[in-house]
Amino acid sequence: MGSRAAALVAVLALAAALCSGSASAAPPWANDLALIRRGLDRAQAMGRLSAAEASTYRSTVAQAAGDLPRLPGSRYRNLAAVVHEVAGLWKGYDEPRGRTLFAMLAFNVNWFSSHWDRKAGTDVVDYSDGIWYRAFPGLGFQFHPLENFGKLNSFVSQQNQSRASQLAQALLARAVSRNGGLAWEYYFGFEGGRPPWISGMAQAVAAQALARAGTLVPDPTLVAASRRVYATIPSLLRQSPTGPWIRLYAFNNETVLNAQLQTIASLLDYAAASGDTAAASLAAQLESATDGLLPRFDTGYWSLYSLGGPEAPLDYHQFVVRLLANLAKRTQDQTLAAFAQRFGADLTEPPLLKAGTPPAPIYPWPADGYKDGARYPFWVSKRSTVRLVVANAGGPLVVSRGWHAIFWSPGRIAPGSYTPKLDAVDLAGNAAETVLAPVEVRLDTEPPTLSAKLVGRRLYWRGADDASPWLSFRITLRRGGSVRRVFLAAEPFRGSARLRAPRGAWAATLEASDSSGNATRVVLGTLHAHG
Numbered sequence: 001m002g003s004r005a006a007a008l009v010a011v012l013a014l015a016a017a018l019c020s021g022s023a024s025a026a027p028p029w030a031n032d033l034a035l036i037r038r039g040l041d042r043a044q045a046m047g048r049l050s051a052a053e054a055s056t057y058r059s060t061v062a063q064a065a066g067d068l069p070r071l072p073g074s075r076y077r078n079l080a081a082v083v084h085e086v087a088g089l090w091k092g093y094d095e096p097r098g099r100t101l102f103a104m105l106a107f108n109v110n111w112f113s114s115h116w117d118r119k120a121g122t123d124v125v126d127y128s129d130g131i132w133y134r135a136f137p138g139l140g141f142q143f144h145p146l147e148n149f150g151k152l153n154s155f156v157s158q159q160n161q162s163r164a165s166q167l168a169q170a171l172l173a174r175a176v177s178r179n180g181g182l183a184w185e186y187y188f189g190f191e192g193g194r195p196p197w198i199s200g201m202a203q204a205v206a207a208q209a210l211a212r213a214g215t216l217v218p219d220p221t222l223v224a225a226s227r228r229v230y231a232t233i234p235s236l237l238r239q240s241p242t243g244p245w246i247r248l249y250a251f252n253n254e255t256v257l258n259a260q261l262q263t264i265a266s267l268l269d270y271a272a273a274s275g276d277t278a279a280a281s282l283a284a285q286l287e288s289a290t291d292g293l294l295p296r297f298d299t300g301y302w303s304l305y306s307l308g309g310p311e312a313p314l315d316y317h318q319f320v321v322r323l324l325a326n327l328a329k330r331t332q333d334q335t336l337a338a339f340a341q342r343f344g345a346d347l348t349e350p351p352l353l354k355a356g357t358p359p360a361p362i363y364p365w366p367a368d369g370y371k372d373g374a375r376y377p378f379w380v381s382k383r384s385t386v387r388l389v390v391a392n393a394g395g396p397l398v399v400s401r402g403w404h405a406i407f408w409s410p411g412r413i414a415p416g417s418y419t420p421k422l423d424a425v426d427l428a429g430n431a432a433e434t435v436l437a438p439v440e441v442r443l444d445t446e447p448p449t450l451s452a453k454l455v456g457r458r459l460y461w462r463g464a465d466d467a468s469p470w471l472s473f474r475i476t477l478r479r480g481g482s483v484r485r486v487f488l489a490a491e492p493f494r495g496s497a498r499l500r501a502p503r504g505a506w507a508a509t510l511e512a513s514d515s516s517g518n519a520t521r522v523v524l525g526t527l528h529a530h531g
Contacts, residue, residue, distance in 0.1 A: 029080045032087035033065055039090025048094040057102040063109045075112040078140040082108045085139070085187055089196065097196075100143055100174040101187060107133055108140045123147060130166040131174075136188065143174070145184035146202040152209040156216050168213045168222055171206075181231030182206075193251035200236035200246040201259040201266075203229060208266035211273035223274055230270060230279055240307075243289025244282070255307035257297050258316050260290050261323035268330060287327070291335040299401055301352070301381040302426075303343050311383045311400060314427040317343065350430040352381035353422060356403070358437030363444050363467040365412045368515035370469035373409030374439045380404070382426050389433075390420035408439070415443045444468065444516040448493075452510050452522045457529060459510070460496045468514035475499060477506035477527060501529040 040057055043049040049057075064083055071079060086101045093101070107126050118124070118135040123144075125132050132148050133141035148171055155164040175182040176196075183203060185196035207229040214222030237244045238253055248259035264286045271280040297304045303320055305312040312320065324340035327333065356377030363371045380386065380399060387396040392410040408420060419438040425431045444467035452461040463471050473488040484506070486499055499508075508524035 027068075027080075029068055029083050030065075032080075032083045033061055035087040035090045036061055036083070039087075039093050042091070043093035043098065049098055053095070053098060057098060060102050060106045060109060064105065067109055067113050071112060074117050074137070075115075077138060078117050079108055079112045081138060082140040085195070089187065092196070096174050096176050097185070100185070103129070103131065104133065104141070104143045104187075111141060123151075129170040130163065131170050139188055142188050143186075145171075145186065146199060146205060148184075149202065149205045149209040152213055153205070156209065156212045159216065161217055164213045165217050165219065168210060168217075168219075171210075172222075172225055175225075175229075179232045179235040182225060182228040183232050191249065191252070193249055198232075198236070198250050199248060200233065200250065201248050201262050203232050203236060204246065204263040204266040204270070207233070207270040207279075208273075211270045215273050226270060226274055227276060230267075230274075230276060233267075233279075233282070240289055240293060242292030244285050245289055245293075246286065254309070255293070256305065257290075257294075257303065257307075257312075258305075258320050258323065260286060261320060261327060264290065265323060265327060265330075287331060287333060287336075291333065294335060294339045298339065298342060299382065301349065301401065302346050302383065317427070318347070321347070346382070347428045348430065350432040351384045351424045351426045352379075353424055353432055353434040354379040355422070355434060355436050356405075359439050361440040361442050363442050363516075364410050365443065366515055367409075367411065368469055370515070371467060373407050375405050375407055376420065376422070376436055377403060377405045378422060378434075378436075380424055384424040384426045386422060386424045388420050389423055390418055393420070410441065413441055415441050417441075442467070444514065444518060447518040447520040448512055448514045450510075450512045450520045450522055452512075452524060454499075454508060454524045454527055457501075457527065458496055458498050459524070461491075461494070461510075461512070463493045463512060463520075465493070465514045465518075468516065471512045471514060474511045474513075475524070476509045476511070477501050478509075479504055479506045499527060501527055503529050505529075 037058065040049065040054045044051060044054040064079065068076060068079060082105055086105050089097065089101060103126070117137050120135060120137055122135040123132050124135070124141060131143065132151055134144040134147050136142050148167065152164060152167050152171065155167060171184065174184060176185055178198065183198045184206060185198055187195045189195055207226045210222045210229060211226035214220060214226065236247045236250055238247055240255055245255050246259050246263040248254060248256040264283050267279045267283040270276065271283065293307065296307055299311065303312045303317050304310065305316055321340055321344045324336050324343065328337035328340050356379070359374035359376060362374050364373060376388070380401060382401050383399070385396050385398050386406060388394065388406050388408055390408060392413055393408060397406060406422070417438045417440050420436045421433055422436055423431065423433045448463045448465035448468065448471055450461060450463040452459060459475065465471070470490040471493060472490060475486040477484040477486070484501055488497055506527045506529060508527040510522040510524050511519050512522070513519045
């Protein structure tokens with residue numbers, strides 16, 4: 001037997017041993033591999049996969065079984081995650097899903113057998129068929145339809161016929177039938193969506209890219225396929241207050257601005273390349289709905305990612321500005337042009353800062369949890385990184401628009417008046433600052449005020465101290481040459497306690513200390529103890 005054949009037998013024996021052992025002893029991926037094999041057997045028996053396809057995929061599974069036990073760290077975790085993902089879809093294997101899932105699994109097996117994972121968002125091409133995979137640390141490399149059709153659009157723009165044709169054909173081989181048309185599925189869970197799920201924006205970009213590729217190559221089958229892709233778009237729309245809006249993710253109803261704008265641009269390109277007048281009409285409807293809702297995406301200082309949602313990250317805000325400007329130029333829509341200018345100006349305008357109520361004097365030493373620091377409320381106009389500039393200040397904070405507070409707890413610092421400054425830098429790097437109200441740092445040198453009395457063996461007290469959260473008591477009892485002491489620690493400013501002492505009459509003195517050690521002495525009189 002040759003060495004390669006012997007190695008394959010060893011791999012299969014290992015996989016069989018792992019899958020036949022007790023469930024508690026087998027690693028999770030061993031159960032996943034068993035489920036994948038079951039899914040392949042089922043799909044072949046139902047005629048959804050040919051014998052040749054199923055055999056090829058079983059070889060990939062055997063490779064994964066051989067690699068997983070020896071992979072270190074994140075390489076192991078990433079490949080195991082992809083195996084788990086493929087196993088989760090075991091009932092759905094057919095020709096397009098099988099091609100997508102097992103080509104993705106094969107890519108991950110080959111990659112992690114000799115490479116570490118990559119930074120999130122890194123795209124790597126599989127040169128065997130031209131498909132691109134995106135890195136999601138912890139999930140391995142994933143098939144990402146939007147990214148692939150974005151690459152196809154780039155190849156068309158570059159007039160690269162060979163790369164465009166190769167990628168277009170590879171993507172068509174991965175298309176599934178949905179809603180009477182062609183769709184491309186995502187196979188990883190995301191924002192509560194369970195796989196397989198689709199994206200309305202990705203479908204629009206797919207129609208655009210295939211129609212453009214079909215015109216470039218030229219290949220009428222690609223243009224025909226783009227029409228089948230467009231057929232899925234109506235089912236991926238929802239009604240916003242002003243008209244139809246594309247679902248970025250089919251599984252939720254978020255009103256996402258960049259998804260709507262990109263869909264309009266994609267449909268305009270698709271309509272121009274395919275001659276589909278219905279798509280041009282839908283693009284106009286989406287544009288009208290966008291015009292009506294754009295003011296609600298404007299905070300006055302930045303754009304919102306989704307209606308009623310958070311401020312857009314910098315790359316999405318910039319993306320929206322580019323889309324608005326391009327669409328305004330194409331359609332002569334003055335509303336789009338106005339917001340392109342507004343949102344564009346946000347990229348160069350520094351954040352606005354407004355200070356709130358100034359803090360009272362603080363007593364930072366000792367650190368007793370009371371008046372140890374100053375609280376500075378402030379308002380900022382857009383998402384920014386803010387930093388308090390003053391001695392012994394803490395680290396920066398990243399805050400969204402609105403009211404927040406930043407704290408200064410300086411610790412052991414010289415008494416005096418300190419005037420902090422607040423710096424803010426927005427997502428685009430624009431900086432602003434404001435001088436805050438001065439705060440007085442004090443050292444507590446005043447003893448607490450205190451009144452106290454004995455009633456029988458019970459001590460009652462009432463005290464006050466501006467700079468301490470509690471009082472500690474030392475009660476000294478004297479009788480002849482005998483001295484006894486009773487300690488009460490960290491007591492409230494008002495309270496009582498029963499004192500214990502040996503039988504007899506004792507002269508009692510109370511000493512109350514605040515957290516800084518300043519003390520007040522009170523003569524209590526005679527404590528009569530009865531044992």
